[in-house]
Amino acid sequence: MEYGLDKRSNALKIFNTTFIIVWLLVACFPFIWTFWGSFKVRADFFSRADWWYAITAFNTLLETGGKFTTDAYSQAWTEGEFWKASRNTVIVTFFVVTISLFLGTLGAYALSRSTRNYAFWILIAALIFRAMPHITLVSGYLFPFFQLQIWGILPTTIVVLVAINQPFTLWLLYSFFKTVPKELDESALIDGCSYFQAFRHIIMPVMWPGVITAGLFSLMLAYNDFTVTALLLNQENHTMVPKIQSYLGTNQHEGNLMWAVSAVVSATAPLFMLVMFFQRQVISGLTAGAVKG
Amino acid sequence: MPNKTFFWFFLPTGLAMILFIGLPIISTGIQSFYAQHDQVVKEVKKCDPFGCTVSIVVDQEKTSKIREEKPLGKFNGFGTYVDRNHLAVEEIGNFWNETNSFGEFVDQVTNLPFYKALIFTLTYCLFVTPNVLLLGFIIALSLNAVTRRIRGPLIFGTILPMIVTPLVGSLVLFWMIDAEGIIGANLQMLMDDPYLSLKSSKTLTWITIIIYGIWHHSPFAFVVFYAALQTVPQEPVEAAIIDGASRWQRVRHIVLPHIYPVVTFVALISLMDNFRVFEPIIGFSAEGSAQSLSWLIYDNLVNEEVILFGSAAATSMMTIVGIAILLAPVLIRTWKEFRTAR
Numbered sequence: 106m107e108y109g110l111d112k113r114s115n116a117l118k119i120f121n122t123t124f125i126i127v128w129l130l131v132a133c134f135p136f137i138w139t140f141w142g143s144f145k146v147r148a149d150f151f152s153r154a155d156w157w158y159a160i161t162a163f164n165t166l167l168e169t170g171g172k173f174t175t176d177a178y179s180q181a182w183t184e185g186e187f188w189k190a191s192r193n194t195v196i197v198t199f200f201v202v203t204i205s206l207f208l209g210t211l212g213a214y215a216l217s218r219s220t221r222n223y224a225f226w227i228l229i230a231a232l233i234f235r236a237m238p239h240i241t242l243v244s245g246y247l248f249p250f251f252q253l254q255i256w257g258i259l260p261t262t263i264v265v266l267v268a269i270n271q272p273f274t275l276w277l278l279y280s281f282f283k284t285v286p287k288e289l290d291e292s293a294l295i296d297g298c299s300y301f302q303a304f305r306h307i308i309m310p311v312m313w314p315g316v317i318t319a320g321l322f323s324l325m326l327a328y329n330d331f332t333v334t335a336l337l338l339n340q341e342n343h344t345m346v347p348k349i350q351s352y353l354g355t356n357q358h359e360g361n362l363m364w365a366v367s368a369v370v371s372a373t374a375p376l377f378m379l380v381m382f383f384q385r386q387v388i389s390g391l392t393a394g395a396v397k398g
Numbered sequence: 399m400p401n402k403t404f405f406w407f408f409l410p411t412g413l414a415m416i417l418f419i420g421l422p423i424i425s426t427g428i429q430s431f432y433a434q435h436d437q438v439v440k441e442v443k444k445c446d447p448f449g450c451t452v453s454i455v456v457d458q459e460k461t462s463k464i465r466e467e468k469p470l471g472k473f474n475g476f477g478t479y480v481d482r483n484h485l486a487v488e489e490i491g492n493f494w495n496e497t498n499s500f501g502e503f504v505d506q507v508t509n510l511p512f513y514k515a516l517i518f519t520l521t522y523c524l525f526v527t528p529n530v531l532l533l534g535f536i537i538a539l540s541l542n543a544v545t546r547r548i549r550g551p552l553i554f555g556t557i558l559p560m561i562v563t564p565l566v567g568s569l570v571l572f573w574m575i576d577a578e579g580i581i582g583a584n585l586q587m588l589m590d591d592p593y594l595s596l597k598s599s600k601t602l603t604w605i606t607i608i609i610y611g612i613w614h615h616s617p618f619a620f621v622v623f624y625a626a627l628q629t630v631p632q633e634p635v636e637a638a639i640i641d642g643a644s645r646w647q648r649v650r651h652i653v654l655p656h657i658y659p660v661v662t663f664v665a666l667i668s669l670m671d672n673f674r675v676f677e678p679i680i681g682f683s684a685e686g687s688a689q690s691l692s693w694l695i696y697d698n699l700v701n702e703e704v705i706l707f708g709s710a711a712a713t714s715m716m717t718i719v720g721i722a723i724l725l726a727p728v729l730i731r732t733w734k735e736f737r738t739a740r
Contacts, residue, residue, distance in 0.1 A: 125544065136558060136562075142573070151573070207410075209411060211407045211408070212410070220399075221404075232725075239674070245421070246422050246425075269418070275411065300403045336696075346566070373562055376561060376562065387561075
């Protein structure tokens with residue numbers, strides 16, 4: 106810790122630096138390695154003979170004539186129909202984020218401005234809902250969805266993801282709304298605004314950091330979801346993550362491992378860029394509930 | 399805010415949560431009391447020049463008719479809960495009478511699917527949660543000691559394991575650990591055992607999944623602890639330094655008490671998340687030796703012939719009970735605080 110009075114010993118400094126380097130290696134190397142390997146052929150990245158082939162690209166050179174190949178990418182995106190999966194992901198993510206934020210800001214604003222007991226109980230109920238494993242909810246959905254014949258289509262999944270996402274969004278936005286002084290909207294109310302006008306014109310403009318954070322988390326939930334999308338969407342409508350799983354193959358049919366590798370890289374890259382860009386918001390979101398509350 | 403305004407503001411999100419979180423839980427509860435229909439069988443008499451044989455075949459027409467009429471299945475009461483794939487009451491009774499030693503009895507019980515999954519889930523929670531707290535705290539302390547200028551990229555690198563979805567995270571590790579991957583191949587060389595494979599041993603699979611869990615969840619603990627460390631007041635720390643407190647004593651007596659509420663928050667969140675462990679089992683293709691409660695439900699729902707709604711629902715209900723037990727201390731404490739605050 107950087108305390109003025111504290112003289113740091115050199116041994117500790119060295120230990121600290123080593124620890125951080127080791128940890129970063131553990132945290133990042135798997136991704137770097139997968140990225141590197143995605144430009145090789147299967148015989149190199151999953152080499153039975155010698156793992157060093159993944160670096161020297163022995164088989165890649167034999168099979169394609171170059172040290173790097175983008176075959177896995179082009180095949181997965183065209184033949185493997187990953188383009189369809191990514192299109193579905195974009196649709197699902199876009200609607201989940203928009204609807205989540207719309208519902209979440211309204212609800213969280215009401216919760217933060219209410220002094221009644223029920224607001225407290227609603228927040229507790231949201232916490233319990235947040236704890237529900239998604240797969241238990243899915244086991245509740247499947248049967249009614251089959252009966253109503255709304256299984257397998259994107260809108261159903263979007264609504265379900267929005268609902269599953271609400272408890273967390275509510276808590277997050279609630280803690281952000283709490284930091285906006287009450288006097289701000291109270292003065293607007295005295296001036297003759299309705300609650301909705303105060304919310305729309307006075308509170309929302311100062312809430313952008315909170316909204317962006319909540320939006321990012323909704324986005325990560327929708328983008329990353331496996332449980333809901335794998336079980337509630339039919340083959341045709343699969344998003345990226347269940348698609349990756351389908352490339353892995355099952356006992357019945359062999360998958361295409363290199364497709365999965367390139368699909369993993371394709372799916373992860375935009376996410377990493379986004380987090381790099383919005384790192385501050387992600388961290389403030391993770392800590393909002395903990396430190397402020 | 400007046401009740402009426404509150405109602406209109408809260409209606410959309412409340413409706414979404416009631417319809418798609420509240421109702422499904424009830425729907426799961428109802429489904430758990432039903433079981434899929436048995437297939438209707440009929441006797442078919444088949445005669446040929448050598449005589450007549452009677453064989454029993456499935457009456458497809460009647461079976462599908464019954465399924466259509468009552469899609470929920472037949473009422474089964476608590477039957478699904480106590481059958482062999484769930485609480486296995488009868489089997490346990492038999493084991494108790496038949497086995498000679500307690501060890502043997504435990505052995506038999508832990509081979510039943512539900513108990514096997516329960517034990518894996520609990521083991522996973524038990525090993526992952528404390529290690530996540532510890533590792534997250536150590537990373538936060540040591541990153542907090544680094545020059546402010548380079549912290550940004552370091553934090554970005556640290557949180558990478560957390561932002562990828564568990565399926566992708568476990569796949570990325572699995573491809574390295576696999577016998578044909580970089581770590582797996584080197585381990586074989588190091589151990590001088592060409593048949594060493596993480597997939598072949600149950601213990602190794604469990605250890606791999608637990609290590610994955612720590613890798614995936616530590617960044618979350620780190621982020622929260624790191625933010626909390628920024629709020630530790632400087633004066634007591636400086637006073638402690640003047641009084642000659644060692645580094646460890648400062649952490650133990652000033653920093654830890656200050657961030658204690660945050661520690662319980664992180665512990666609670668990661669306990670909840672760890673209890674639903676499921677995707678890594680698919681990512682590591684570890685179905686053979688490691689099954690969790692969530693995985694059991696998934697397995698019932700993707701069943702090839704007929705989806706086992708009842709069985710999945712019963713496991714779901716018991717998982718929810720498990721979550722309730724985990725959450726109970728927190729809820730009771732919150733309620734007490736709420737009561738005293740009034």
